[in-house]
Amino acid sequence: MLFPTATFAIFFMIVLPLSWLLMPSVHRWRPFIIAASFVFYSWWDWRFVLLLAGSILWNQLLAVRIHRAAGQPSLSRSLLILAVGGNLAILGYFKYYDFFVSSTQNLLTLVGIDLPLEVRTLVLPVGISFYTFMGISYVVDTYRGDTVPTTLEKFAVYLSFFPHLVAGPIVRPNELIPQFDSPRSARRVDTSRAFYLIAAGLFKKVVISSYLASNIVDEVFANPSQHSSLEILIAIYAYAVQIYADFSGYTDIAIGIALLLGFKFPQNFDSPYAAVSLQDFWRRWHMTLSRWLRDYLYIPLGGSRRGAAIAYRNLMLTMLIGGLWHGAGWTFVVWGGIHGVGLCIERWRRTRPGASTEELSVGAAGLAWRRLLTFHVVCFAWIFFRADTFGVAWEMITGLFTGWGEPSPLVTGGVLLAIAVGIGSQYLPARVPRVVLATFSRLNVVAQAAVLALSLMVTQALGPQDVAPFIYFQF
Amino acid sequence: MAVETERARGEGRAPRPAAPAEDGRLLSTAARAVVVAALALLLAALLNAQNIYKSVYNQPDGLQRDIALAFAGPLREVSMALRLDRPRAWVESAIGREHATIDTEIVLPPPPVETTPTPASGSGSSPGSAPTGEGPSGPAAPTKPAKPRFTPENTMRLWVAGDSLVITPGYAVYRALGQNDAVEIVGDVDGRVATGLARPDVFNWFRHVAEQVRKKKIDTVVFNFGANDDHGDMTGLPKGVSLDGFGEPKWTREYARRVGGLMDTASQAGAFVVWLGLPVTRDAAQSRRFRTINRIVSAESRKRSGAVAFVDMYAMLSDDDGKFAPYLPDASGQLEKVRADDGVHLERAGGDIVARQVVREVRRVYDLWSWRNDDAGSG
Numbered sequence: 001m002l003f004p005t006a007t008f009a010i011f012f013m014i015v016l017p018l019s020w021l022l023m024p025s026v027h028r029w030r031p032f033i034i035a036a037s038f039v040f041y042s043w044w045d046w047r048f049v050l051l052l053a054g055s056i057l058w059n060q061l062l063a064v065r066i067h068r069a070a071g072q073p074s075l076s077r078s079l080l081i082l083a084v085g086g087n088l089a090i091l092g093y094f095k096y097y098d099f100f101v102s103s104t105q106n107l108l109t110l111v112g113i114d115l116p117l118e119v120r121t122l123v124l125p126v127g128i129s130f131y132t133f134m135g136i137s138y139v140v141d142t143y144r145g146d147t148v149p150t151t152l153e154k155f156a157v158y159l160s161f162f163p164h165l166v167a168g169p170i171v172r173p174n175e176l177i178p179q180f181d182s183p184r185s186a187r188r189v190d191t192s193r194a195f196y197l198i199a200a201g202l203f204k205k206v207v208i209s210s211y212l213a214s215n216i217v218d219e220v221f222a223n224p225s226q227h228s229s230l231e232i233l234i235a236i237y238a239y240a241v242q243i244y245a246d247f248s249g250y251t252d253i254a255i256g257i258a259l260l261l262g263f264k265f266p267q268n269f270d271s272p273y274a275a276v277s278l279q280d281f282w283r284r285w286h287m288t289l290s291r292w293l294r295d296y297l298y299i300p301l302g303g304s305r306r307g308a309a310i311a312y313r314n315l316m317l318t319m320l321i322g323g324l325w326h327g328a329g330w331t332f333v334v335w336g337g338i339h340g341v342g343l344c345i346e347r348w349r350r351t352r353p354g355a356s357t358e359e360l361s362v363g364a365a366g367l368a369w370r371r372l373l374t375f376h377v378v379c380f381a382w383i384f385f386r387a388d389t390f391g392v393a394w395e396m397i398t399g400l401f402t403g404w405g406e407p408s409p410l411v412t413g414g415v416l417l418a419i420a421v422g423i424g425s426q427y428l429p430a431r432v433p434r435v436v437l438a439t440f441s442r443l444n445v446v447a448q449a450a451v452l453a454l455s456l457m458v459t460q461a462l463g464p465q466d467v468a469p470f471i472y473f474q475f
Numbered sequence: 476m477a478v479e480t481e482r483a484r485g486e487g488r489a490p491r492p493a494a495p496a497e498d499g500r501l502l503s504t505a506a507r508a509v510v511v512a513a514l515a516l517l518l519a520a521l522l523n524a525q526n527i528y529k530s531v532y533n534q535p536d537g538l539q540r541d542i543a544l545a546f547a548g549p550l551r552e553v554s555m556a557l558r559l560d561r562p563r564a565w566v567e568s569a570i571g572r573e574h575a576t577i578d579t580e581i582v583l584p585p586p587p588v589e590t591t592p593t594p595a596s597g598s599g600s601s602p603g604s605a606p607t608g609e610g611p612s613g614p615a616a617p618t619k620p621a622k623p624r625f626t627p628e629n630t631m632r633l634w635v636a637g638d639s640l641v642i643t644p645g646y647a648v649y650r651a652l653g654q655n656d657a658v659e660i661v662g663d664v665d666g667r668v669a670t671g672l673a674r675p676d677v678f679n680w681f682r683h684v685a686e687q688v689r690k691k692k693i694d695t696v697v698f699n700f701g702a703n704d705d706h707g708d709m710t711g712l713p714k715g716v717s718l719d720g721f722g723e724p725k726w727t728r729e730y731a732r733r734v735g736g737l738m739d740t741a742s743q744a745g746a747f748v749v750w751l752g753l754p755v756t757r758d759a760a761q762s763r764r765f766r767t768i769n770r771i772v773s774a775e776s777r778k779r780s781g782a783v784a785f786v787d788m789y790a791m792l793s794d795d796d797g798k799f800a801p802y803l804p805d806a807s808g809q810l811e812k813v814r815a816d817d818g819v820h821l822e823r824a825g826g827d828i829v830a831r832q833v834v835r836e837v838r839r840v841y842d843l844w845s846w847r848n849d850d851a852g853s854g
Contacts, residue, residue: 006527009516016512020505102802102810109808124816186505193500195511219663222646222823226653226660260508388823434498441500448511453518454562460523461566 001043003253004206011040012257019261023183030153030180033161040162041126048125051090056156058086059135063142063149076143083139091132094124099328127166129325131159133292138173140296147173154180163258167250169268170288176263184262192441194259195448196433199455201252204245204422206463211418212238212245214464216410221386224395228406232399238415239386240379241422244272247286271426273378276370278342281378293322308351315347316340331384331393338381522563524554533677578679579711583736584743625694626846630659631837632692635666636684637699637751640820642666644751644788647826648697648833657843661691671703672733675711684737688744695837696741699751699788701772702819704730705764722767730768735775742782749836750776751829754788757799757818765789784836788829792821803828 001008015036022029042049062083069076092100138155141147149155150173158177164170220227220235227235248269255265268288275281282290298318304311316337323336362370387393440448503511520527524547531547534540554560625631633652635645645664652658665687670678680700688696707721709729719725741748750772753765769789776785792813794800802810805824813825821829837843 013513013516017509020509023505098801098812102812106809109810188502189505189508190500191503191508191511194508195515218642219646222643222664223650223653226649260512262505392823434500438499438501441503445507445511445514449514449518452511452515453522456515456519457522457563458566460519460526461563461572462570 001040003250003257004202007043011036016260020186023186023262026180026183029183030157034153034156037157037160037162037165041160041165044126051125051128052131052160055087055090055131055135056152056159059083059138059159060149060152060155062086063139063155066139066142067149070145080139080143084136087132087136087139091128094128096324096328103330130168130170131165133170133289133296134159134173136296137170137292141173147177150177161258161263163254163261163263164265167247167254168286168288169251169254169265170292171265175266179263186262189262190259192437194256195452196437196440197252197256197259199452199459201249201254201256202456203459204249204252206459208418208422209242209245209249210464211462212242212415212422215412216415217242217386219410221388221392221396224392224399227399227403227410228408229400229403230406230408231410232396232403234408234411234415234419236379236383236396237419237423240273240375240382241419243382243385244269245422273375273423274371274426275374275378276367277346277374278339278377279346281374282339282343289322289325293318297321312344312347315343319343326385331387331390334390334393335381335385338377338384342377520550521554521557521559524551525560525563527551533674578682579676580679581675581681581711581713581733581736582685583681583732584739586735586739622840622842624842624845625657626849627656630657631694631841631843632659632661633695633697634661634687634691634693634746635664635697636680636687637666637697638670638702639666639668640702640753641697641699641751643815643821643823643826644699644829644833645697645826647823647830651827651830651834652837652843655843657846661693669703672700672730672737673704673706673709681733681737681740685740685744688741688746693741693744693746695749695841696746697749697751697833698737698741699753700734700737701753701765701768705761705768721764727767727771731771731775734772735778738775738779738783742779747837747840748776748779748783749786749833750783751786751833752788754792754814754819754821754825755797755799757801757814761819762789762799781840784839786829786832786836791828791832792825 001011015033019029019033019036022032038049038052041052062079066076066079066083069079138147138149138158142149150158154177157180158171158173161176216231216235217239220231221239224232251268255268258265266288268286270284270287272281272285275284298314301314301317302310303314317340319336319340320333321336323332323334323339326332326335383396384390384393387396440451443451528544528547528551531540531543534543551560633648635641635648637645642664645666649660649664653660667678670680672680675681684696687693705721707718707723707726709718709726712718712729716729717725718729738748738750752769752772755762756765766789769787773785773787776783790797792800792803794803799814799818801812801814801818803813803824805811811824812822813828814820815822
């Protein structure tokens with residue numbers, strides 16, 4: 001069930017009033033929202049529900065055991081390894097099995113060994129990466145003593161809650177589970193922000209992302225050698241905007257829906273293309289994944305506590321694994337590697353003698369240059385993220401230099417406008433949405449409904465007939 | 476609503492409609508949120524009623540469609556009566572998009588006189604009945620097959636069209652032939668998701684192809700249809716024609732009429748047609764249905780041997796046992812992923828396999844390479 005569909009609209013208009021009707025009694029609300037979330041998830045494939053239920057039971061069982069074994073370090077550690085290993089085994093089986101088998105087979109073929117391994121062609125359950133990471137958060141936080149295992153019912157709500165289920169944001173147990181303890185206030189619903197996020201998210205996804213995908217990105221990345229250097233350059237910028245609009249659009253809708261139900265999710269994007277460094281970029285892009293990787297991978301690896309060399313290694317490993325999390329392919333690993341190398345260079349620059357004095361003297365021009373540089377490094381890495389193969393990525397890169405002056409029919413006013421809107425919106429002063437929301441919140445019911453209806457109509461009219469699934473569903 | 480529940484508990488006064496929040500905006504009650512959401516969706520439905528009706532109309536027959544139509548029909552009537560369909564029409568006309576209409580008219584040319592396949596023909600196409608292109612000379616005499624010749628000055632105009640399955644192999648064909656200066660690619664791959672020949676109300680390919688082949692003066696067109704047609708439902712039936720279920724005689728006759736008619740539409744406008752059959756898929760039942768459609772397409776292309784070539788994607792993308800193969804070895808023996816994770820569509824490497832066969836079919840009827848010798852001679 002995709003968010004920008006009539007099916008979801010009907011589903012949500014049944015769930016929203018029922019949720020508030022049941023809310024005063026949370027012990028009645030919780031089973032209801034679990035059932036609603038399972039219906040939402042089963043819309044893709046009812047078998048996925050079994051996997052989600054299995055994940056809930058597995059993580060709850062192990063979290064309770066880990067908590068009970070708190071005084072026995074070796075036992076609790078073993079249980080933690082079992083819990084995390086189980087999560088990763090499921091993720092690895094569904095997401096990476098074919099990738100590892102084909103990579104191994106190709107490696108063996110290169111050295112003359114013909115080992116007939118069989119690929120399985122498994123269907124990747126939607127959102128498995130997201131709820132697996134949330135399950136790992138739960139057991140690791142329990143092991144660290146940062147959280148105490150909750151009831152099975154509350155944990156089931158936490159893991160299956162439909163607004164975040166298929167593409168995040170990755171919410172930590174301490175952020176969400178306490179919100180299920182008591183009824184949410186029916187008098188203090190942040191509707192203006194919720195509606196704004198939903199309307200803006202739909203516009204980003206249905207109009208900006210889909211328009212750029214179908215008007216330049218898909219065609220150029222499918223066939224780079226047939227396009228001019230200008231088309232290739234603009235297609236790379238367009239993809240940067242497309243993936244931002246697609247993913248941030250989804251999380252905007254998710255956060256807005258949760259707000260309407262009375263729940264708060266953490267922010268997931270904060271104008272990432274206004275970042276002045278790669279480190280800054282990762283504080284603004286998919287923020288909940290960044291902090292997950294930091295807290296559950298980079299810091300357990302030792303972070304920067306064991307000297308400079310280990311810190312660089314940990315940074316690289318975190319980004320390479322983060323790359324592989326995004327997709328079962330070597331192009332994703334290279335994407336992570338580019339970010340890892342960039343972050344290492346930035347770290348080296350920050351930690352060398354005299355760096356702090358240099359930082360203080362950076363003026364407006366210096367910041368603008370850093371923004372421009374960061375944006376282009378990010379765009380360069382996106383080439384590998386989007387390209388199906390290294391061959392395509394190479395064609396894109398070489399094509400940037402070999403076809404200037406050729407006709408560029410795909411570079412239209414509409415494409416440039418969509419890119420400008422996508423990037424320009426990230427430099428919008430914070431007071432603009434603040435004023436818009438304050439004004440909207442003071443409108444009467446009919447006027448608010450009319451504004452929303454008009455925005456939905458314009459989004460539908462400008463968007464394509466069919467809306468493609470969100471890019472991040474596959475991760 | 477929880478608000479009413481709290482009131483019922485005897486707080487003694489009506490809840491305040493809004494509470495102050497951060498950043499100057501007012502918070503709201505849950506009841507108001509539900510009312511605004513419901514009203515907004517109702518108004519949006521009225522503003523988009525014409526398009527909602529069209530998408531409901533385009534759903535497959537069944538109870539779900541009947542129920543949806545029962546709502547969408549009156550909604551459209553109300554929208555039109557209140558002129559609430561106008562704002563969307565204005566927006567659409569401002570961006571040059573057609574307003575939603577339902578078009579099920581199928582106009583097909585009369586079928587050609589059946590030709591006898593040339594024995595030398597490897598897969599159904601024959602240079603003996605090559606189409607009359609815009610640039611090259613017309614069909615060669617059957618006794619001495621001379622291929623129409625294209626050069627950079629007199630290019631072969633190539634177009635790819637079909638449903639979503641055509642997109643990846645289509646781009647692969649563009650890659651394979653696009654490097655040749657004697658080939659001119661006419662427009663992007665025209666792959667339209669969830670369309671086919673059974674439901675012209677969803678998208679009328681018969682009208683679109685007839686317009687495009689004439690307007691774009693196509694010499695070679697690569698088609699792939701049928702992946703969304705593996706059901707018993709068709710719209711745009713001629714008067715007096717009824718259906719008897721997918722793959723049954725009446726259904727087969729009507730579907731064959733449409734396939735053959737589309738082939739004729741293109742070939743009578745001067746285009747050589749390369750029709751990609753449907754591939755084997757992960758779902759065995761779907762694969763069986765796809766084989767049924769392939770048999771119809773293959774038979775229709777044999778009837779038009781020389782003007783139409785059938786490329787058997789099913790066999791090409793199967794393993795040695797004829798089953799679905801997500802990975803296939805390339806020329807060097809390295810396994811390459813040829814099928815997308817959905818078990819139906821193709822990956823780039825799969826598209827390349829298909830494109831190689833398309834190039835062979837085009838080579839059978841057209842001379843696209845000899846101009847290079849001219850250059851060498853004159854240079």
